[in-house]
Amino acid sequence: xxxxxxxxxxxxxxxxxxxxxxxxxxxxxxxxxxxxxxxxxxxxxxxxxxxxxxxxxxxxxxxxxxxxxxxxxxxxxxxxxxxxxxxxxxxxxxxxxxxxxxxxxxxxxxxxxxxxxxxxxxxxxxxxxxxxxxxxxxxxxxxxxxxxxxxxxxxxxxxxxxxxxxxxxxxxxxxxxxxxxxxxxx
Amino acid sequence: xxxxxxxxxxxxxxxxxxxxxxxxxxxxxxxxxxxxxxxxxxxxxxxxxxxxxxxxxxxxxxxxxxxxxxxxxxxxxxxxxxxxxxxxxxxxxxxxxxxxxxxxxxxxxxxxxxxxxxxxxxxxxxxxxxxxxxxxxxxxxxxxxxxxxxxxxxxxxxxxxxxxxxxxxxxxxxxxxxxxxxxxxx
Numbered sequence: 001x002x003x004x005x006x007x008x009x010x011x012x013x014x015x016x017x018x019x020x021x022x023x024x025x026x027x028x029x030x031x032x033x034x035x036x037x038x039x040x041x042x043x044x045x046x047x048x049x050x051x052x053x054x055x056x057x058x059x060x061x062x063x064x065x066x067x068x069x070x071x072x073x074x075x076x077x078x079x080x081x082x083x084x085x086x087x088x089x090x091x092x093x094x095x096x097x098x099x100x101x102x103x104x105x106x107x108x109x110x111x112x113x114x115x116x117x118x119x120x121x122x123x124x125x126x127x128x129x130x131x132x133x134x135x136x137x138x139x140x141x142x143x144x145x146x147x148x149x150x151x152x153x154x155x156x157x158x159x160x161x162x163x164x165x166x167x168x169x170x171x172x173x174x175x176x177x178x179x180x181x182x183x184x185x186x
Numbered sequence: 187x188x189x190x191x192x193x194x195x196x197x198x199x200x201x202x203x204x205x206x207x208x209x210x211x212x213x214x215x216x217x218x219x220x221x222x223x224x225x226x227x228x229x230x231x232x233x234x235x236x237x238x239x240x241x242x243x244x245x246x247x248x249x250x251x252x253x254x255x256x257x258x259x260x261x262x263x264x265x266x267x268x269x270x271x272x273x274x275x276x277x278x279x280x281x282x283x284x285x286x287x288x289x290x291x292x293x294x295x296x297x298x299x300x301x302x303x304x305x306x307x308x309x310x311x312x313x314x315x316x317x318x319x320x321x322x323x324x325x326x327x328x329x330x331x332x333x334x335x336x337x338x339x340x341x342x343x344x345x346x347x348x349x350x351x352x353x354x355x356x357x358x359x360x361x362x363x364x365x366x367x368x369x370x371x372x
Contacts, residue, residue, distance in 0.1 A: 011230030016264035021316045031313045035274050035326075039281035041302035044197030047285040049278040051270040054260075056312070061262055067270045069255070071282025074240075076247055078202035084237040084253045086283030086357045088221050092235040093279055095225035096257025097272030098369070099233040116227035126242070127217045129356050130207045139359035140221075142366040149371060159371050166369050170315050171272045173325035175365050180328040183284070183352050185335060185345050 008152075012107040030057050045073040046082040087140065091120045094171045098145065101165030111161060112152040119146050143175070194338075198293040216243045231259040232268040273326065277306045280357045284331065287351030297347060298338040305332050329361070 024031040033056035039049040052066040070083030084092070095118055106113050122143045128136040149158045166172050210217040219242035225235040238252040256269030270278070281304055292299050308329045314322040335344045352358050 011232075013230075013264040017316065020263075021318055024313055024316060025318045028311075028313060028318075031311050031316075031318070033310045033312050035271065035277060035308045035310065037274055037277040037281055037306050039278075039285055039304040039306065041285050041289060041299065043289075044199075045286035045289055046197075047282050047302075049281045051274045051278065054274070057262055061260065063260060063270065064267050067274075069275075069278045069282075071278070071286065073286060074247065074249060076243055077206075078199040081250050083282070084249065085221065086279050086286065086355075087360070088223055088237045088240070088253075089255075089279035089282060090276060090357055090360060091221060091223040092225075092237065092255045092257070093272050093275035094367070095223055095235045096233050096255070096269070096275060099225055099227050100231035100257065100259060100272065103227060103229075103231055113227065116233075118225045120223050120225065122221045124219045124221065124356065125214075125217050126219050127210055127214060128359075129354055130203065130210060130217075131354060132207055132211045132214075132217070137359055137363070138354060138356045139363065140356075140365050142368065145367065145369040147369070147371045155371075162369060162371050168315050168317060168324060169272075170310065170324045170326075171276055172367060172369075173314075173323055174273070174276060174361055176367050177323070177325065178364055179326050179361050181280070181331065181358060181362050182328065183331040183333070183348060183358075185333045185341075185348050 008107065008110045008112045010103045010107045010113050012104045014104065014107045017104065032056070042070075042082070045077075045079045047071055087122060087124065090175070091122055091143070094143065094145070094175060095120050097169045097171035098162075098165050101169050102147070102149070102161055105161050105164045105168070106151065109157075109161065111157060114150040114152070115148075116150075117148050120144070194293065194296045194298045196289045196293045196299050198290045200290065200293045203290065218242070228256075228268070229266075231263075231265045233257055273308060273310065276361070277308055277329070280329065280331070280361060281306050283355045283357035284348075284351050287355050288333070288335070288347055291347050291350045291354070292337065295343075295347065297343060300336040300338070301334075302336075303334050306330070
């Protein structure tokens with residue numbers, strides 16, 4: 001199988017992204033986005049979060065529909081397991097960010113992807129959240145991401161692709177660097 | 187309406203959590219959890235992530251079913267909007283963690299909750315992810331969380347409740363403090 005006859009198509013509109021980059025370099029105020037979610041407690045550790053509107057490109061925007069997510073604790077914590085745990089949802093977020101980046105970078109580098117999959121694992125000592133030992137952190141000790149990529153590229157090109165996705169990933173940045181969170185009660 | 191006649195019930199089994207705290211203080215190896223997700227690229231910036239098994243309490247565990255999530259970029263990025271953006275999923279994760287904490291802490295403090303809701307907003311300058319300016323970070327500049335809580339408690343008790351949830355939150359810790367992420371290609 002050769003890729004010389006057909007143009008590379010990973011389904012990412014890179015021309016649009018390059019045009020947006022130029023436009024926002026000239027008009028940086030359009031680059032200010034506010035992403036937003038609404039959360040409602042259901043019962044116990046079960047809550048429901050909806051994602052619909054956001055602000056960006058100088059105007060209020062909406063997704064084509066509202067996306068709704070349940071979060072809960074599992075049965076081994078004596079909860080009802082109505083959804084994944086919050087820390088699993090964080091891994092979902094990181095996975096979707098890095099994989100979108102792999103596809104976008106591959107398109108920009110004219111690498112045809114055939115398949116991309118990843119396993120993400122987060123190690124955590126739950127003595128932190130249970131308050132057993134103040135020396136134990138609440139969050140993950142580390143996250144390990146392992147990609148398997150089948151693409152029209154050498155192993156080194158694939159490694160470089162994944163590394164560039166990491167470099168441009170919003171969620172990777174938020175997790176690996178400190179991010180300010182303000183919590184208020186209205 | 188008074189709460190003296192009926193015991194406080196927010197649906198959280200605090201006795202279990204207190205017992206688990208003692209048990210894991212005595213046998214800390216049971217506290218080592220590994221949370222895990224599997225991600226598969228679909229097309230463009232659209233990928234799908236499933237959550238099912240995890241390791242904890244010394245054994246492999248499973249949720250009662252597989253939870254599946256789509257992530258994508260929105261139409262304003264010339265993508266197909268098949269799911270929320272990865273950064274919105276991160277807000278979903280934070281919301282579900284803090285709200286589960288509010289319910290658990292309220293139960294422990296014998297505060298009856300009537301309703302809990304929160305709005306989470308993350309501000310981001312997308313010149314970071316577009317690579318316009320290396321001085322602009324990829325992730326959120328800040329996240330603002332605003333809780334509205336109706337409970338059988340004073341405003342100060344409610345503020346203390348939300349503050350304690352923050353203090354014990356795994357996702358709040360991961361976002362506000364640096365967390366090591368290792369990315370490999372198999």
